[in-house]
Amino acid sequence: MSLSDDEIRQLDAILDHYPDRRAAAGTAMRLLQARRRWLSDEAMADLGEYLGLTVAELDGLATFGNMAFRKPVGRHVVLICDSFACWSLGYAELRAAVEAELGVGMGQTTPDGRFTLLPIVCLGACDRGPAMMVDDELHGPVAPDDVAGILEAYA
Amino acid sequence: MTSRPGLPGYPAEDRPFTRAMRADGRPATIDDYIAAGGYEGLRRALDLEPGEITSMVTESGLRGRGGAGYSTGRKWSTMPLGPDAPRPKYIVCNADEMEPGSFKDRFLMERNPHLLLEGMLLAALATESDAGYIFLRQQYDGSAAALEQALAEARGRSYLGKDVLGSGFPFDIQLHESIGRYICGEASAMLNALESQRPNPRARPPHMTGAGLFSRPTVVNNVETYMAVPAILRHGPDWWKGLSVTDEGGTKVFGVAGRVAKPGCVELPMGVPMRELIEVHAGGLLPGYGLRAVCPGGASTAFVAPADLDVPLGFSTMGEARSRLGTGTLVLLDDQTCPVGMLVNMLQFFAQESCGWCTPCREGLQWMASLLEDLEYGRGEPGDIDVLAEGVWFMESDKCFCDLAPGAMQPLESALRLFPEDFARHVEEGGCSYRRRGSDAPAMRGTTW
Numbered sequence: 159m160s161l162s163d164d165e166i167r168q169l170d171a172i173l174d175h176y177p178d179r180r181a182a183a184g185t186a187m188r189l190l191q192a193r194r195r196w197l198s199d200e201a202m203a204d205l206g207e208y209l210g211l212t213v214a215e216l217d218g219l220a221t222f223g224n225m226a227f228r229k230p231v232g233r234h235v236v237l238i239c240d241s242f243a244c245w246s247l248g249y250a251e252l253r254a255a256v257e258a259e260l261g262v263g264m265g266q267t268t269p270d271g272r273f274t275l276l277p278i279v280c281l282g283a284c285d286r287g288p289a290m291m292v293d294d295e296l297h298g299p300v301a302p303d304d305v306a307g308i309l310e311a312y313a
Numbered sequence: 314m315t316s317r318p319g320l321p322g323y324p325a326e327d328r329p330f331t332r333a334m335r336a337d338g339r340p341a342t343i344d345d346y347i348a349a350g351g352y353e354g355l356r357r358a359l360d361l362e363p364g365e366i367t368s369m370v371t372e373s374g375l376r377g378r379g380g381a382g383y384s385t386g387r388k389w390s391t392m393p394l395g396p397d398a399p400r401p402k403y404i405v406c407n408a409d410e411m412e413p414g415s416f417k418d419r420f421l422m423e424r425n426p427h428l429l430l431e432g433m434l435l436a437a438l439a440t441e442s443d444a445g446y447i448f449l450r451q452q453y454d455g456s457a458a459a460l461e462q463a464l465a466e467a468r469g470r471s472y473l474g475k476d477v478l479g480s481g482f483p484f485d486i487q488l489h490e491s492i493g494r495y496i497c498g499e500a501s502a503m504l505n506a507l508e509s510q511r512p513n514p515r516a517r518p519p520h521m522t523g524a525g526l527f528s529r530p531t532v533v534n535n536v537e538t539y540m541a542v543p544a545i546l547r548h549g550p551d552w553w554k555g556l557s558v559t560d561e562g563g564t565k566v567f568g569v570a571g572r573v574a575k576p577g578c579v580e581l582p583m584g585v586p587m588r589e590l591i592e593v594h595a596g597g598l599l600p601g602y603g604l605r606a607v608c609p610g611g612a613s614t615a616f617v618a619p620a621d622l623d624v625p626l627g628f629s630t631m632g633e634a635r636s637r638l639g640t641g642t643l644v645l646l647d648d649q650t651c652p653v654g655m656l657v658n659m660l661q662f663f664a665q666e667s668c669g670w671c672t673p674c675r676e677g678l679q680w681m682a683s684l685l686e687d688l689e690y691g692r693g694e695p696g697d698i699d700v701l702a703e704g705v706w707f708m709e710s711d712k713c714f715c716d717l718a719p720g721a722m723q724p725l726e727s728a729l730r731l732f733p734e735d736f737a738r739h740v741e742e743g744g745c746s747y748r749r750r751g752s753d754a755p756a757m758r759g760t761t762w
């Protein structure tokens with residue numbers, strides 16, 4: 159098992175939030191992803207062993223959710239809202255500006271491993287559309303000219 | 314409007330959702346909250362019987378703010394009480410807010426997190442429940458931080474924990490972050506998600522108040538629903554009823570997004586007309602833009618025509634505009650944006666987010682989205698509009714397992730009704746002639762990373 163002592167300590171701490179081990183699976187995946195950025199096959203196997211679940215059961219959850227990363231991602235994840243309020247307020251222009259700045263398209267990672275660009279549904283920030291997130295930070299409204307300045311801050 | 318707490322003209326006391334909010338935009342601390350009368354409802358409720366709390370909520374007329382508008386008191390009154398009731402019992406807060414065009418719960422949690430904790434505590438007292446979960450949208454990092462801070466403060470002063478305020482009542486709340494899909498906001502799918510089961514919706518009966526989370530009695534309410542309760546306990550149901558313009562009671566957090574001068578959220582009496590919200594509070598449309606329609610409460614509510622803007626925003630009134638209140642956060646369709654293109658975007662969302670459990674929704678939404686794409690990109694044929702209308706009828710008529718698919722039909726049904734000439738022109742002219750065209754399909758539709 160490749161879970162570190164520190165990871166096991168953190169996982170143990172969330173077990174008391176739930177009446178059984180299985181119910182902690184979603185939170186456990188989130189926790190491990192937050193530490194390792196993505197969930198490798200090995201990580202899923204270790205987590206399955208730790209929780210007493212099969213990898214298939216865990217993958218049933220991971221593939222249902224839209225933000226369990228089963229492939230490597232860059233150091234920063236950029237999410238651009240593509241739902242209807244942002245769409246009407248300049249999603250297409252924002253997306254084009256981000257793609258031009260990063261030199262990659264949706265679903266891709268920059269060659270230096272710094273950014274992964276992904277679509278996201280409404281961020282609950284329609285009043286600030288067009289909106290995007292970089293890691294845990296919400297930005298909006300973002301004009302195409304703002305994009306370079308915003309991304310610069312993420313090394 | 315920029316999401317400022319309340320407005321001049323409405324005294325702070327009459328703004329139960331926002332009165333504790335800080336002017337600097339940071340989350341209200343426990344001291345800010347208590348200074349604004351916070352946790353007084355809890356202190357009163359500790360002296361009441363569970364049934365008395367629920368009666369006050371029922372009398373207030375409070376209806377669920379997650380979209381469907383079910384009576385909150387009635388829901389709570391179906392929880393089994395007394396020594397023979399199954400234990401543990403759960404209080405779950407639906408803070409998923411993934412429906413496009415819904416943007417009130419994030420504002421409320423980021424700015425006034427203790428109000429949610431107090432509301433859930435009151436629900437727990439009323440139903441003799443043992444533990445609470447807040448099921449939070451994954452991208453709501455600001456809300457998560459505000460809630461973590463509030464939970465720590467509340468535990469520190471024994472508002473939460475093994476012995477709430479020395480009353481002998483134990484209750485604590487855990488924050489649970491979603492793995493992220495719109496269907497997880499459907500209350501029964503949410504319970505599966507909380508158990509880390511694959512989050513398809515569950516069959517009903519049994520009702521959740523009989524067998525919900527981990528098969529135990531469970532109350533599921535929206536963020537804003539719980540947040541309404543402390544003021545009802547503190548000031549009484551009559552006071553709450555007196556707040557609204559119509560007879561529905563209370564205030565509500567409304568919002569306006571789109572090409573207006575001051576987009577944002579604002580707390581106003583229930584029953585304000587859409588026109589006041591748009592023209593006064595949101596500062597009206599930006600120069601050069603006209604209004605074609607309003608989506609009043611999230612992507613699963615029907616578009617409202619400008620002629621109906623004087624209809625009061627309320628659960629019982631919005632039917633006059635052939636729509637629903639939904640979440641009460643308005644998204645405007647302006648006259649330079651293609652209605653067909655907007656519908657393409659909305660249907661792509663619902664098709665992508667279908668959980669795949671039942672055939673009409675899994676297959677039908679994809680198909681309808683692709684018909685709309687054909688219209689938008691010049692591949693439409695004359696019969697397509699009739700096929701779409703037939704699809705609306707089929708999906709609305711109780712053939713799907715949950716409300717996602719019928720909800721997806723609301724904007725389409727209304728668009729076919731309000732913009733027939735736009736649909737027809739897309740066929741005749743072989744595509745879209747608006748400046749703001751439909752964007753291309755989401756790059757990773759239906760895939761996971």
Ligand SMILES: Cc1cc2nc3c(=O)[nH]c(=O)nc-3n(C[C@H](O)[C@H](O)[C@H](O)COP(=O)(O)O)c2cc1C
Pocket residue numbers: 376377378379380381382383407408409410411412495496497498499500501533534535536538539715716717
């Ligand atoms: C597909 C779907 C998504 C939903 N998403 C949410 C949501 O994000 N938040 C919410 O409060 N209710 C949502 N609901 C409604 C819930 O099923 C449920 O009615 C609500 O949480 C009950 O709370 P209330 O009575 O306080 O409104 C959704 C319903 C459906 C069908």
Ligand code: SF4
Pocket residue numbers: 496514666667668669670671672674675713714715716717718
């Ligand atoms: S209507 Fe759609 S979302 Fe609801 S259960 Fe059926 S497939 Fe799933």
Ligand code: FES
Pocket residue numbers: 239240241242243244245279280281282283284285287289413414415
């Ligand atoms: S549509 Fe983009 S944040 Fe709501």
